[in-house]
Amino acid sequence: MIHQEDVYLIGKMTKTHGLKGEINFQFTDDVWDRTDISYLICEIEGILVPFFIEEYRFRSDSTALVKFEDLDSADAVQMLVNSNVYFEKKYQDELGDDEVSLNYFIGFKMTDCNSGETIGTIINIDDNTENWLFIVERANGEEVMIPAHEEFIFEIKQEEKIMSMDLPEGLLEL
Helix, strand or coil, X not given: CCCHHHEEEEEEEEEEECCCCEEEEEECCHHHHCCCCCEEEEEECCEEEEXXXXXXXXXXXXXXXXXXXXXXXXXXXXXXXXXXXXXXHHHHHHCCXXXXXXXXXXXXXXEECCCCCEEEEEEEEECCCCCCEEEEECCCCCEEEEECCCXXXXXXXXXXXXXXXXXXXXXXXX
């Protein structure tokens, strides 16, 4: 069984396409195309279910048409419309260090490498600007944005889900 803590969100199935079982996949992370994994995990009624890819083709840099094995009609893939699509974290190892998706770090605890204090938990990634940002929820519920820049990342402990940061002084007070 696939558990929520073992995956991270990479997109959503939006609508059927044609009559032969293709579906439009709107993705925020192309990690599924950069590995040898032959399936996507869709959330169906709260359950994470793997669907094996028969073929796919890109329509843009953020959408693809996907055809799954054994789903051969528009009616068969209708159940996937509006379902969230996930990628298993354990397959991140297949990517090079420079290819790891920032979405992988959602749920990691962020700490200050100098003081050892917890900054908060990474709850989202803002990729709407040229410089991506970690959205971090502090213990008091306040959200702060921290540049997702490799110069600031001091250490990553994947097993413990901790990202230690070496932030410029005063950044958290902005």
